[in-house]
Amino acid sequence: xxxxxxxxxxxxxxxxxxxxxxxxxxxxxxxxxxxxxxxxxxxxxxxxxxxxxxxxxxxxxxxxxxxxxxxxxxxxxxxxxxxxxxxxxxxxxxxxxxxxxxxxxxxxxxxxxxxxxxxxxxxxxxxxxxxxxxxxxxxxxxxxxxxxxxxxxxxxxxxxxxxxxxxxxxxxxxxxxxxxxxxxxxxxxxxxxxxxxxxxxxxxxxxxxxxxxxxxxxxxxxxxxxxxxxxxxxxxxxxxx
Numbered sequence: 634x635x636x637x638x639x640x641x642x643x644x645x646x647x648x649x650x651x652x653x654x655x656x657x658x659x660x661x662x663x664x665x666x667x668x669x670x671x672x673x674x675x676x677x678x679x680x681x682x683x684x685x686x687x688x689x690x691x692x693x694x695x696x697x698x699x700x701x702x703x704x705x706x707x708x709x710x711x712x713x714x715x716x717x718x719x720x721x722x723x724x725x726x727x728x729x730x731x732x733x734x735x736x737x738x739x740x741x742x743x744x745x746x747x748x749x750x751x752x753x754x755x756x757x758x759x760x761x762x763x764x765x766x767x768x769x770x771x772x773x774x775x776x777x778x779x780x781x782x783x784x785x786x787x788x789x790x791x792x793x794x795x796x797x798x799x800x801x802x803x804x805x806x807x808x809x810x811x812x813x814x815x816x817x818x819x820x821x822x823x824x825x826x827x828x829x830x831x832x833x834x835x836x837x838x839x840x841x842x843x844x845x846x847x848x849x850x851x852x853x854x855x856x857x858x859x860x861x862x863x864x865x866x867x868x869x870x871x872x873x874x
Contacts, residue, residue, distance in 0.1 A: 639663040640754065643684040645675040645701065646716070647693040651739075655688060655716070658743045659750070672696030676704045684711055686754060689733075691717040691724065699731055706732030710800050712753040716741075729828070729838040732845075734801055756801035758788075776811045778868050779856040783811050792853035802827050803846045806839075810858065815870035817861055839866075 642659055646652050647670050656666040667682050669675035672695040679687065687705060691698035702713055712734040717724070720738045728736055734753045737746065776783040780793050790797040790807060799807065809826040810818055820836035827842065828834040843866060847858040857869040 639665065640685040640750070641665045641667060641682065642750075643667045643669065643675065643679055643682065643687045643689075643711075645669045645672075645687065645693065645698070646690040647671060648690075651690070655746070658746055661743075662747060670694075672698070672701045675701050676708075679705050679708060679711075683709065686750065686757075687711055687713045688716045689713055691715060691719050691728070699727060702728065702731045702733055706800075710757075710798055712757045712801060714749055714753055716746075726835055726837055729835075730841045732800070732841070753801065756805070776808070778811050778814060779871055781811065781850065781855040781868075783808055792850065792855040795853045797849055797853055797855075799846070799849065800842075802842050803849070805829070806842060806846055807850070810866060810868050813867065815868055817865050817867045819865040823866060 639662075640659075642664050644652050644655050644666050645668075646655070649670070652666075652668050652670070656668070659666060667678055667684055669678045671693050675687075675689070675693075676696070678684075689698050689702060689705075693701075696704070698715065698717065702715070705711070705713060713732060714735040714737055715728045715733045716737045716739065718739040725736050734756075735749050737749055776785060782791050783789070784791075785808075788804065790799055790804065806823055806827045809823060820839060823839055823843075824834035824836045825831075828838065843858065843860070850856070850858060856871070859867050859869050861867065
């Protein structure tokens with residue numbers, strides 16, 4: 634089973650045949666498809682429809698997929714799965730850096746597509762508190778550092794009374810930093826936590842995601858996430874608390 638509920642999926646591809654194929658594949662699971670065949674329409678449809686998930690090609694008329702991914706990520710936290718014929722590592726690194734949550738190379742089968750959708754949605758729903766029905770016993774062990782608290786049972790993040798809206802990748806990165814309790818977390822360990830489905834995640838993917846995470850925590854008045862150049866990151870602990 635791909636997800637616990639029907640999803641509204643924005644499919645962005647300039648090839649009508651590919652859009653039709655994806656629509657047919659995800660339709661078997663009861664998901665609703667919103668379509669866009671160029672970059673400008675994709676951003677507009679995202680703003681209007683607020684889909685649960687975006688399946689995004691890279692090559693298209695108007696703004697390309699990289700530009701669209703950046704604009705969508707600036708607009709909201711919906712998971713983005715790049716679905717493309719471009720298999721070069723450079724494109725993959727760039728897509729993850731902009732904010733993509735997964736990367737699927739064409740051609741692909743139904744099982745793989747549905748598995749990728751299921752994986753990113755499970756991570757997304759955990760990150761935004763989608764497990765609201767979790768028993769109280771699972772929510773009793775808060776992870777705290779300073780005024781920042783993560784509830785692993787509900788997968789919620791708060792700075793005092795302010796709840797943070799994080800992408801699935803941002804949540805995973807923050808969790809490993811909080812669990813470290815202020816100790817340094819090396820780049821490779823962070824990359825593996827941020828992209829658990831990747832066998833060999835590139836530490837270069839970390840910088841833009843951590844920049845957004847640091848800004849969100851800082852804007853909420855939380856503790857500083859400090860970069861140790863060439864080594865890793867840590868959360869700054871107030872020694873007086």
